[in-house]
Amino acid sequence: MSAGTDLGIVVRDGRFAPAADEAFVAIESAEEAAGIGNRAIEVANAIAAEALGPHLASIPAIAIRFPAFNDGRGFSLARQLRRLGYKGTLRARGHVLADQYPMALRCGFDEVEITEAQAARQPENQWVDAYQRIRHNYQDRLKYGAA
Amino acid sequence: MYTYNEFDEAFVRSRVAQFRGQVEKRLDGSLTEDEFRPLRLMNGLYLQLHAYMLRVAIPYGTLDSRKMRQLAHIAETWDRGYGHFTTRQNIQYNWPKLKDVPDMLDALADVGMHAIQTSGNCIRNVTSDHFAAAAADEIEDPRPTAELMRQWSTDHPEFQFLPRKFKIAITGAPNDRAVVKSHDIGIRMVRGDNGEVGYEISVGGGLGRSPFVGKVIREFLPKADLLPYLESIMQVYNLSGRRDNKYKARIKILVHETGLDEIRAEVEELFPQIREEFTHPSDELLAAIEPHFAPPAFVEKPLGDYEAALAADPLLRSFVETNVVAHKHPSYAIVTISLKPVGGTPGDATAEQMRVMADIAERYSHDELRISHEQNVILPHVAKADLPAVHAALRDAGLGTANVGLISDIIACPGMDYCALATARSIPIAQEISTRFNELKLEHEIGQMKIKISGCINACGHHHVGHIGILGLDRAGVENYQITLGGDGAETMTLGERAGPGFSAEELVPALERLIDAYLKVRRDRQESFLEAYRRLGVAPFKAALYPDQAKDAA
Numbered sequence: 001m002s003a004g005t006d007l008g009i010v011v012r013d014g015r016f017a018p019a020a021d022e023a024f025v026a027i028e029s030a031e032e033a034a035g036i037g038n039r040a041i042e043v044a045n046a047i048a049a050e051a052l053g054p055h056l057a058s059i060p061a062i063a064i065r066f067p068a069f070n071d072g073r074g075f076s077l078a079r080q081l082r083r084l085g086y087k088g089t090l091r092a093r094g095h096v097l098a099d100q101y102p103m104a105l106r107c108g109f110d111e112v113e114i115t116e117a118q119a120a121r122q123p124e125n126q127w128v129d130a131y132q133r134i135r136h137n138y139q140d141r142l143k144y145g146a147a
Numbered sequence: 148m149y150t151y152n153e154f155d156e157a158f159v160r161s162r163v164a165q166f167r168g169q170v171e172k173r174l175d176g177s178l179t180e181d182e183f184r185p186l187r188l189m190n191g192l193y194l195q196l197h198a199y200m201l202r203v204a205i206p207y208g209t210l211d212s213r214k215m216r217q218l219a220h221i222a223e224t225w226d227r228g229y230g231h232f233t234t235r236q237n238i239q240y241n242w243p244k245l246k247d248v249p250d251m252l253d254a255l256a257d258v259g260m261h262a263i264q265t266s267g268n269c270i271r272n273v274t275s276d277h278f279a280a281a282a283a284d285e286i287e288d289p290r291p292t293a294e295l296m297r298q299w300s301t302d303h304p305e306f307q308f309l310p311r312k313f314k315i316a317i318t319g320a321p322n323d324r325a326v327v328k329s330h331d332i333g334i335r336m337v338r339g340d341n342g343e344v345g346y347e348i349s350v351g352g353g354l355g356r357s358p359f360v361g362k363v364i365r366e367f368l369p370k371a372d373l374l375p376y377l378e379s380i381m382q383v384y385n386l387s388g389r390r391d392n393k394y395k396a397r398i399k400i401l402v403h404e405t406g407l408d409e410i411r412a413e414v415e416e417l418f419p420q421i422r423e424e425f426t427h428p429s430d431e432l433l434a435a436i437e438p439h440f441a442p443p444a445f446v447e448k449p450l451g452d453y454e455a456a457l458a459a460d461p462l463l464r465s466f467v468e469t470n471v472v473a474h475k476h477p478s479y480a481i482v483t484i485s486l487k488p489v490g491g492t493p494g495d496a497t498a499e500q501m502r503v504m505a506d507i508a509e510r511y512s513h514d515e516l517r518i519s520h521e522q523n524v525i526l527p528h529v530a531k532a533d534l535p536a537v538h539a540a541l542r543d544a545g546l547g548t549a550n551v552g553l554i555s556d557i558i559a560c561p562g563m564d565y566c567a568l569a570t571a572r573s574i575p576i577a578q579e580i581s582t583r584f585n586e587l588k589l590e591h592e593i594g595q596m597k598i599k600i601s602g603c604i605n606a607c608g609h610h611h612v613g614h615i616g617i618l619g620l621d622r623a624g625v626e627n628y629q630i631t632l633g634g635d636g637a638e639t640m641t642l643g644e645r646a647g648p649g650f651s652a653e654e655l656v657p658a659l660e661r662l663i664d665a666y667l668k669v670r671r672d673r674q675e676s677f678l679e680a681y682r683r684l685g686v687a688p689f690k691a692a693l694y695p696d697q698a699k700d701a702a
């Protein structure tokens with residue numbers, strides 16, 4: 001994990017797991033991404049998706065920072081990365097509310113990482129509940145004709 | 148009228164259940180007000196000056212009698228027996244108790260309504276022409292497209308946390324009654340080179356503290372491409388809109404600072420990629436919605452009695468002159484019910500009045516009602532032969548005010564009486580103006596006049612596009628009203644110009660009287676409206692009337 005953060009709870013399939021000692025290398029620019037090779041990276045939500053484009057195939061995981069729950073740029077960035085063909089793990093990292101969990105998943109994230117403090121306020125059952133709500137939505141019907 | 152299918156029904160019910168849980172958590176203290184705030188806002192629940200306020204969406208302003216009766220029932224059961232229709236085709240309840248709100252939402256769901264996305268930084272209730280499918284000048288009914296956009300924008304996972312709120316309006320007629328160019332996205336249905344119907348898309352319109360007229364980003368968008376194109380605009384905005392300053396966060400500022408051409412280039416680059424994600428083109432999706440909006444079965448009724456009644460009854464004549472306009476079907480008419488009685492609160496209706504309107508609509512308007520952004524209620528399909536009966540029923544319920552489009556048909560935001568952001572009162576000002584000009588018996592003489600009043604710089608009362616706009620400010624603790632002149636919200640949208648220094652609440656109505664007096668003196672004839680006279684003569688004669696002392700000084 002990059003230095004100076006107090007995150008630590010990863011939510012996958014609605015369940016809490018402590019963040020393993022994953023090494024996400026913080027990247028501030030496209031140039032830095034060029035030399036990154038086979039490592040997981042962490043990016044700000046303001047980075048341009050296309051800048052990462054050429055390197056996506058080799059990056060196993062990308063964490064997009066959510067500085068505040070009401071800053072929704074990460075949702076669009078995740079969709080752009082998926083559209084560019086990114087197949088690795090996408091993590092929403094930071095201030096994401098349980099009610100936003102289905103939105104994150106529907107935008108292409110695989111998992112969310114929150115602080116221990118937030119996990120204490122929004123315990124696992126809230127995320128399990130939210131996880132149930134992912135399917136019943138208008139956009140899948142309009143886009144893919146899903147029932 | 149669009150009726151919910153199983154999917155819509157289940158969706159709305161699950162949202163109510165979810166909110167019920169959140170309210171319980173708030174009431175037992177396990178959610179703080181800070182944590183509860185974004186959740187309640189997602190469901191249209193605001194905290195106002197004195198109480199909570201629930202804002203209910205009336206999608207594209209269309210209702211039937213069943214829905215209107217339910218709105219009456221909600222007003223009576225959980226509020227103080229009335230509701231307030233807003234400039235965004237919503238209805239607001241000003242006095243609900245938090246514990247009752249989930250029940251109110253369930254009652255709405257019973258008739259296929261909701262309060263989802265009537266607040267927060269998301270895509271808000273899509274608004275449209277209140278004369279849709281009835282107006283003679285229409286290219287096509289815009290409401291199927293509006294309904295498609297409602298579905299697409301509801302709970303859209305990517306666009307719930309935009310830099311700022313986002314408003315979309317659509318009109319299907321060349322005469323723009325929906326003020327589309329004052330919206331973040333404004334859509335006009337237009338014909339392409341081969342006569343096919345598509346959309347002209349504008350972006351970056353808005354009123355508020357920095358008003359802009361929307362700019363055309365795509366002159367002709369085929370129906371098939373609608374949702375992917377909108378999604379492209381939204382994605383550009385979500386990623387690039389400013390988040391450092393909430394007053395600069397609307398898309399109008401992004402378009403203004405970045406430049407339309409650059410924004411267009413970004414949108415057009417994304418568009419083909421996003422279109423690939425849609426397996427169904429938007430025209431196919433529309434085709435599934437269109438049958439819900441099939442026109443009613445119009446019937447021919449003989450007009451003899453109507454013409455006799457018109458000749459005999461001056462009140463009916465006056466009502467027809469002001470409140471009734473041509474329908475696309477020659478023996479029908481569109482009736483506007485004024486919610487602006489002299490001295491009343493613009494846009495308020497009691498539960499009893501809502502029921503009367505529902506009954507009349509059921510009996511005489513093919514069971515349809517509309518809410519207009521001018522805070523009136525429309526009966527879109529009334530046979531001319533039924534006009535005398537409709538007028539009589541309205542009059543009995545105190546709804547017969549014949550003032551649509553006249554000086555007392557004022558748009559006013561809630562202002563200091565309800566709104567936590569207000570810097571001045573607006574409803575009492577509207578009441579004073581309508582009372583005064585009613586006393587003077589000048590209303591019909593003055594003719595077409597749109598006065599719009601906002602209680603603060605946020606401009607919910609659309610003062611920028613009022614022929615006369617009034618903006619209430621706070622100057623060192625004292626209300627001060629600024630006047631703008633020459634604004635226009637139609638297809639010729641123009642922002643009004645500030646006339647000069649503001650007036651105190653006491654000075655305002657006399658100043659308006661001088662202004663109107665000047666207009667009556669300088670107009671060519673009765674046909675020339677205030678706005679036309681202003682355009683012909685410029686601001687000078689009106690300024691001189693507003694500020695007679697300055698005029699003297701200059702002389």
Ligand code: SF4
Pocket residue numbers: 560561562563566567568569570601602603604605606607608
């Ligand atoms: S214009 Fe200002 S006072 Fe009026 S409703 Fe809007 S925010 Fe409130």
